[in-house]
Amino acid sequence: MRKKDDVLEIGVLNLMHDKEDTKRRFERVLTREDCRVNLTWFYPVMHYQDREVPENVRQMSQPLDLNKVKELDAFIVTGAPLEKLDFDDVTYISELQELFDCLSTEGIEQLYVCWGAMVAANYFYGVDKYLLNQKLFGVYPQVILENSPLLEGLSDGFLAPHARYAELSCSQVREVPELSVVSVSETNHLFLAEARKERQTFLFSHLEYGRDALDKEYYRELQAHPEDAPVLAKAANYYDDPAKMTGMRFGWGKAQRHFFENWLKQAEENRFKKVCTQ
Template identity: 30%
Template sequence: MPIKIPDTLPAFQTLVQEGVRVMSETAAIRQDIRPLQIGLLNLMPNKIKTELQMARLVGATPLQVELSLIRISNHKAKNTSEEHLLAFYETWEEVKHRKFDGFIITGAPIETLPYEDVNYWDEMQQIFDWTTTNVHSTMNVCWGAMAAIYHFHKVPKYELSEKAFGVYRHRNLKPSSIYLNGFSDNFEVPVSRWTEVRRADIEKVPELEILMESPEVGVCLVHEIKGRRLYMFNHVEYDSTSLADEYFRDVDAGVPIKMPINYFPHNDTSIPPQNRWRSHAHLLFGNWINEMYQTTPYELDAIGKQHHD
């Protein structure tokens, strides 16, 4: 079954061209099944690019998925038109009465700010608490993961002396994990961040287990065993050119930035980079959605009422 998104969403035609199955609302209604309800809280400035990246991964499943686009209630996006937001997004205030099988919280370009200095931190804390009663399983990404693990477990973040930037080899620490089904023993993941969380702090929390880690840039993926939360600190969802776009943006702006590590072939910025992480990105999201499907209540209203195993 395909992903259900509005026909006029910019990502729609791109996904069709890539071979991702998408479904119109009228076609979805004809199918006598309950689609998985997944919300995407998009905190990124360029919302259209992030919509496409996440919809591409969520849509690569045999299950029917209905993706809802959500934004912070009182924060004005700088790089996305008001028309786009009004046409395709709801605020969290408008959806907080709903239940979701899955919920994705993205990164945001504010990672060096103390959490309490973020102008929508109060709402983020409400959203994190709301996911414990209204969401069956949550995928927190980059800043969203750091903020969530801080909110729930007070795991701190640390500023790096220089940006962790490039494509780094990671180790599969828990091959038996349902979320790493089909993963190789080691694999490459794009990294782009100025901060980190540390293994020593995570190990102090018995509810948390580390699933992926890099010898060079540290913890990548953490699973909260009873809360059905995943904390992904890097960017498996990135396009082939995402790191290049960030690099050239900073170069053009005169911001000091090193070339991303292990990314451009022969370290030649004129050669298009190759995507070496796409298959594992699909595996991770496919495993997450499959586990969600296997364990979520059929009746949406029952979400939050059952005990997590």
């Protein structure tokens, strides 16, 4: 067993637009009374190759350094507002791929979220991404297809938030022998996939979101693209009064709590196994 003074060292590559909120959300969901967790925040260097790194980014994170990554127990790659871009058009794609190789080679516990899950599954297993006819945006019941320790404590119908413009081909994921489709939404969109042998978890839901995150996302997109107001997706199954967009429901609180507790436990167990083999 781990000693009480041991610390689980987790790296996070923060690719989200709302970086401060993202940091607060992951700090909250990765807090456990029985496990000390230390988060180290990174940003992709190549993303800022032609411009100065913003002050808020420099204050909350450090440049991605694979030598530091190798010393970590687990690593998270967040989502990013890049679903509409081809992977090869992302300015820091080669830096991401070097990170993926490092994590895989070192046997580090990996959690890829939303776009992070798409780009990682594409790199490791060649699964294609495609644009949805309209944004998947709202809170939906999920269907459990395979047993997984990550869903311990949850049953069919648990709620989770989705917010994305693209999807991986679920049929392709099913055809990859190394991957398991663990859960999908009742709308038949991916929720969770896992590598059968590698330390890789692909979470397509923004399960780290807090109560107000979907609401904030809508108004952020509205402010950025007011011309899209007539067709901009409003979060489904989220408001007490959908017409007025009031009364935000935090229906995924239970799923959030169980999933991240289970993932931390899994990361802890992997760390213990690595220590025992050294």
